[in-house]
Amino acid sequence: MIVCVAVVGHQNNPLYIQSFTEADDALKLHHIVHCSLDVIDERVNNPKKSGPTLNETFLGLLYPTENYKVYGYLTNTKVKFIVVTTDLDVRDADVRNFFRKFHVAYVDAVSNPFHVPGKKITSRTFAERVSTIVKSFGLSSAG
Amino acid sequence: MEEYPEELRTPPVSLVSLVGCPELHAAISKHLHSEQPPINTLALPDFSKVSLFSRTPKGDDPSPAHVVPGILKRDWLLKHRTRVPSVLAALFSSDQLSGDPAQWLQVCSLLDQIKAVLRSRNIKFLLVVVVPHGDDIGEDRMLALRKRAELDSKYVVILKPDEPSELKQSLSRLGSALAELANTYYRDEGKRVKLRIEKKTSSSSSIELHIRYCFKVAVYAEFRRDWAEALRFYEDAYHTLREMVGTSKRLPAIQRLVEIKTVAEQLHFKISTLLLHGGKVGEAVTWFRQHNGSYRRLVGTPEAVFLHWEWMSRQFLVFGELLDKSSAAITNISSLALGTADKPLSEWESRPAYYYQLAAHYLKEKRACLELALSMSETGNEMDNGAESVVPSAYVGQFARLLEQGDEFAMQSLTDEEYIRFAVVEGKRFQDSYEIIALLKKSYESYSNLKVQRMGSFCGFQIGKEYYMAGEFNNAKQLFDDIASLYRREGWVTLLWEVLGYLRECARKYGTVKELIEYSLEMAALPVSSGTDTQMKYRENGPAGPASLARREEIHKDVFGLVIGESGLSSVERNDDLKITLDNPLHLEIDLVSPLRLVLLASVAFHEQKIKPSAPTLITLSLLSQLPLTVEIDRLEVQFNQSNCNFIIMNAQRPPLAATADDKQGHRVETSSSLTLSTNKWLRLTYDVKSDQSGKLECTSVIAKMGPYFTICCRAESPASMEDLPLFKFEDRVETSPTKDPALAFTGQKATQIEEPDPQVDLNLGASGPALVGERFIVPVTVSSVGHAVYSGELKINLVDVRGGSLFSPRETEAYSLDSHHVELVGISVPEGKDETQLDTDEINKIQKSFGLFSVPFLKCGESWSCKLEIKWHRPKPVMLYVSLGYSPYSFESTAQKVNVHKSLQIEGKTAIVISHRFLLPFRQDPLLLSRIKAVADSDLPASLPRNETCILLVSAKNSAEVPLKLLGMTLQEDNEDTGRPCSVRHEGEDLLEPALLVPGEEFKKVFTVISEDDSSKLTIGTACVTWTRDSGSKAASVLTKQTLPDVNVESPPLVVSLDCPPYAILGDPFTYLVKIRNQTQLLQELQACTTCLRRPTDAQIYRDSSKILSWVSTLNCCIYYIHISLEASLQGG
Known part of the structure; x- marks a missing residue:
């Protein structure tokens, strides 16, 4: 199950962060998302390790914590998407698929003429879409 | 890792034993220890001690029916590393052998005894014959000895201790023989145990024994340095052990799990060490992950959960330490190909910091569970007594009660309840907080070294929390301050909120009211209300409380209650110093990088960029606050770099404060109908300002006074170059400009330029015509006042080449000017008899080649003064003469404002x-x-x-x-x-x-x-x-x-011709033309002369006596010819 998704801007500032847990660990999830930015930085700055995936937007598993797995995605405008899941067995393909849908939703949200680039995304439609995508991720991986 | 026994932490080293000739033991041990691989030595003082090695009689292999009481024996490994040798080397001196038959018989009986003892344990045997210098031993005696000992000839080593070269050789021979025998011993033992494994597996024996045998085989393999086999058997043991979980019924449930985990821990430690030792970091990490995965869920019964977390924490810590140790040898972890395609490993998993961090995390879990367990156990003291006699039992991971029965000790097994009591008491002894801080610090430092600042910050945050809970607020504050700056920079408001909450509490506990107010104000102004994750519920939220608008307002009220002096802070614990009073006023500074810019931002714009002195200009003062509630300002003080421009704005709705009226005397006081700051709304105030002083007029700061003793000094900012508000720049909100006029918002500056007053003094340069080279050219300069008096006037004179470049050319060397200035200022002269005496001694009078500085005496309005500049040209060259007069129109003071008049004149220099x-x-x-x-x-x-x-x-x-x-x-x-x-x-x-x-x-x-x-x-x-x-x-x-x-x-001319003729001739009258030729040479010269008429060649006949003269002129003689010419016409002879 996805417990947290985040969009992080150029200055590593959160543009959108939403947790989907019943438990009260949102702050912890924020910390996890923030820490995972270090991994993204490292991946982006040392691209030789990910040699074949040079132009790949999907950054893969960033960082395992005791209970979560963190995956990252970097758009070509250098906006970072981060997702935290509690599933221990996640197929990369599922995560890729999730990010693709998420990216589309993001593009739609920032294409809004009233949205100022670099500012937080406050669109309610975007929030609803994301929550749908997050739910569908849970379903597809279960099925 | 340190808590593991020594024998487990270090790789096994073969053990051999020496007996006989004790004087040689030290030398031999030293040699063996320095061998590669080293061999440890157990030296026995005499032959009687050999019996120590004999196997203690006990029941042979436990029968299948017999229940095995444990998995691994606690002292087995130690025994094999320190007490049971693989080889026994018996040393005999040659005189013992070659002496009388009685001695020989003694040797034989000794040999028999030794052999009997060794056979029971399969210990290998080796004989050393010590032959002193000059002695020898018979061939037949050696043969007899070998036969008696039943040894191969290579296991009988002759040692000659007196000859260094021989000794060295024989020692190395001894060393290799011992190594070989030790190897054989460990291989044989390993084989023996392996056979047992095979036998047992067929006959479904106890699983414990299987694990034990595997462990033994692996240890024997390690003794032989056969790492691959060791690893294989350790893994076998580990996997078998995992199967035991849930199947074994031997011990009470909790203790059973503890035993399994302890054994698993040891096996895992061995495996990890071996993998890392072989440089297989990736495999080690994968292995650890499996280990973690298979045991993490084995939490056990609720009352023993803390044991599980403690165990987990230890796993992470130990693995981190192992990685730390081995990573020194591995240069670049990140370059290693980690993991497999389907299960990739992230680079973080090969960094020790990750493991320390998780170790700390599990330790925290342990602490929480332990506290719970402690609170549940009511009869604390009583159980302490019971726990005292509990000691580790003979098996790894088992504990038992030690019972004293007379002189005997007996082990009594424990019930689970007893065990838990014991564990709780043990757990209480440890200061988990400090352990957690130490772990996190390790992690924090490691991350800092790697420049991984966010993870480092997270660690720092956790350390800070621990310090906070431990009551070390100073340590906590330092850490939190560091972290807060990162979160501020990156705009992680929720995280910042949390950290600030801690900082605020630290300040409160510490009693620093200034910091308390700063942190409170910052919190109150944070943009948390519009966050997307507002429904966040904080279970473990710190002192900050939930990040919400309501909470911000609460903090706002708190802090303003304090600063206005209505209340001291309610929850002050230490003392009631946290009040702002007359003796304890509070002054906050907000500069351009302060996080408190959110609280108050002052933007100041002059409406004009350039103004005349004494002319009023408008200034717009805009204030912005992000505090959640409106703030009433009592008084605003606007400060400029020219302090006489400062002015004060009073809030008309507030009663004038008694203290304020007189403390800033002489400053203008304005009154505004309202000085109320609403959230995110500019408060704009426009006033006029005028200054008499030319130069820059800049607004430096705006001081807001709220309440009697609280002021905030806010550095003024220009709207044109104003930075975005930190944090709020990421918020999706309406941007407003500080001034109503959008143009001013774009270009407005907090500084304006005040021009100089217009000069009212004429400066005349009365030069006439071009200057002539060589002369002292006079340029009269007249200063005449037409409105201003001239105080401390100063004339500056500059000569500049018209074509640019300098007035001298170093390449042209001229005799008369050493420094070769083509045009120079020679002097300045004042008309005589006028003001000469008035010139003060300190007045400036400096003249250089192309520059001059000259004081002008005081001139009253309407007066004039003149002087003359003397300029000398050395070359014809046009120059530009610049003369400028600086003076102050009002006073002699050096700080007084100066007015400048400039004049210039181009003067041509000409050659006369x-x-x-x-x-x-x-x-x-x-x-x-x-x-x-x-x-x-x-x-x-x-x-x-x-x-x-x-x-x-x-x-x-x-x-x-x-x-x-x-x-x-x-x-x-x-x-x-x-x-x-x-x-x-x-x-x-x-x-x-x-x-x-x-x-x-x-x-x-x-x-x-x-x-x-x-x-x-x-x-x-x-x-x-x-x-x-x-x-x-x-x-x-x-x-x-x-x-x-x-x-x-x-x-010297050879000939000189002189002509002599009358100045005129009379027609018809002949005259004499005298030609004198002087020969100045030493030789005779031949001369040829002729006369021709210049004017009329046709009148050649006029010459009466024209002839060719040819003669010789002798040396130093003159030859004189007289030519008589009569002219018919007016002629001139040539």
Whole structure:
């Protein structure tokens, strides 16, 4: 199950962060998302390790914590998407698929003429879409 | 890792034993220990101790029916590393062997005993015969010995301790023999146990034994340094052990799990060590992950959960330490290919910091669970007594109660409840907080070294929390401050909120009211209300409380209650110093980088960028606050760099505060109807300002006073260059500009330029005409006041080349100017008799070649003053003369404002006198100069002069200026006075009696006669000096113009012809024309002369006696011809 998704801007500032847990660990999830930015930085700055995936937007598993797995995605405008899941067995393909849908939703949200680039995304439609995508991720991986 | 027994942490080393000849033991042990691989030695003092090795009689292999009480025996490994040797080396000296039969018999019996003991344990045997120097041992005796000992010849080593070279050789022989035997022993033992494994597996024996045997085989393999086999059997043991979970019924449930986990921990440690030792970091990490995965869920019964977390924490810590140790050897972890395709490993998993962090995390879990367990157990003291006698039992991971029965000790197994009590008591002994902090610190430092700041910050945050809970607020505050700056920079508001909450509490606990207010204000102004994750519920939220608008408002009220003095903070624990009073006022500074810019932002814009002095201009002051509630300001003080412009704005709705009226005396006080700051709304105030002082007028700060003793000083910012508000720049909100006028918001500056007052003093440069080279050209300068008095006036004079570049050329070397300025300022003269005495001594009067500084005396309004600049040209050159007058119109004070007047003038420099010269020969006398015959005739200067003949030098000076000049004199000077002139120069007639007037273009000529007297071929004539002055009414100084005349050649003419004839002839009357030819050579010269008529060649006949004269002129004789010519017409003879 996805417990947290985040969009992080150029200055590593959160543009959108939403947790989907019943438990009260949102702050912890924020910390996890923030820490995972270090991994993204490292991946982006040392691209030789990910040699074949040079132009790949999907950054893969960033960082395992005791209970979560963190995956990252970097758009070509250098906006970072981060997702935290509690599933221990996640197929990369599922995560890729999730990010693709998420990216589309993001593009739609920032294409809004009233949205100022670099500012937080406050669109309610975007929030609803994301929550749908997050739910569908849970379903597809279960099925 | 340190809590593991030594024998487990270090790789096993073979153990051999020595007996007999104790004096040699030290040398042998030392040698063996330095072998590669090393061998440990167990030295026995005498043969009787060999019996220690004999196997203690006990029941043979436990029968299948027998229940195995544990998995691994606690002391088995230690026994094999320190007490049971693989080889026994018996040392006999040669005299023991070759002595009398009684001794030999003794040796034989000793051998038998040893063999009997060793056989029971399969310990290998080796004989060392010590042969002293010069001694020898018989061949047959050796053979007998070997037979008796049943040993191969290579296991009987002869040691000669007295010969160093021999000793070394035999020691190394002994070493290799021992190593070989030890290897054989461990292999045999391993094989023996392996056989048992195979036998057991077929006969479904106890699983514990299987694990134990696997462990043993692996240890034996390690003794042999067969790492691959060791690893295989450890893994086998580990996997078998995992299967035990849930199947074994041997012990009470909790203790059973504890035992399994402890054994698993040991096996895992061995496996990880071996993997890392082999450089397989990736495999080790994968292995750890499996280990973690298979045991993480084995939490056990609820009352023993803390044991599980403790165990987990230890797993992470130990693995981290192992990685730390091995990562020194592995240069670049990130370059290793980690993991497999389907299960990739992230690079973080190979960094120890990750494991320390998780170790700390699990330790925290443990602490929480332990506290729970402690709170549940009510009868704390009672159980302490019971726990005292609990000790580790003979098996790894088991505990038992030690019962004293007389002299005997007996182990009594524990029930789970007893065990838990024991564990709780044990757990209480440890200070988990410090352990957690230590772990996190390790992680924090490691991350900092890697420049991984966010993870480091997270660790720092956790450390800070621990410190906070431990009551070490100072430590906590330092960490939190660091972290807060990162979160501020990256705009992680929720995280920042949390950290600030802690900081605020630290400040409160510490009693620093300033920080408390700063943190509170920052929290209150954070943009948390509009966050997307607002429904966040904080279970473990810190003192910050939930990040919400309501909470912000609460903090806001708290802090303003405090600053206005209505309340002390309610929850002050330590003391009630946290009040702002008259004795304890509070002043906050907000600069351009302060996080408190959110709280108050002051933007100041002048409406004009340039103003005249004393002219009023408008200034707009805009204040913005992000505090959640409106704030009422009592008084605003606007400060400028020119302090007399400062003014105060009072809030009309507040009663004037008594203290404020008099403390800023002399400052303008304005009153505003309302000074209320609403959230995110600019408070705009426009006032006029005027300054009399020219220069920059800048608004430096705005001080807001709220309540009697609380002020915030906010640095003024220009709207044009204002940074976005931190944090709020990421918020999706309406941007408003600080001023209503959008243009001003874009271009407005907090500073304006105040111009100088217009000068009311005239500066005149009265120069006339071009300057002449050489003269001191006078430029009169007049300063006349037409409105301002001139205080401390100062005249600056600058000479600048019109064409740019400097006024001197270092390449041209001129004799007369050492520093070769072409134009220089020679002096400044003040009209005599006027103000000369008034000049103070300290007045500036500096003159340099192209720069001058001159003081102007005080001038009253309407007065004038003048001076003269003297400028001298050395070259004809146009220059620009800049004169500027700086003065202060009102006072002598040095700080007084200066007004400047500038004037410039271009002055042409011209050459006044051009000197030229030419040589003439004496009248009707013509020396024959040989060089001249060849030379080109067109040059009118003779290339050479005849020696000892009189020549005429004509020097002319031409006025090339545009003004008439008066020539005062002309002389020819010798260049070098001391050597004397090699010729005589005479001027015919007197020098000028009165100056000659030369109009422009006119020439003045003077004739000199030159007679060369020297034998040298060169003649230096000297320098022509012309003294002149301008023909002006006033008496100007005379100017000397010099020009060096070029040298001329001198040669002796062979013939000199002189002509003599009357000045005129009378028609028809013959006259005599005398031609005198002087031969100056030593030889006879042939002459040929003819006369021709210049004017009329047809009248050749006029010459009555024209003939060809051919004669010889003898040396130094003159030949004189008289030619009688009668002229019919008016003719001139040639």
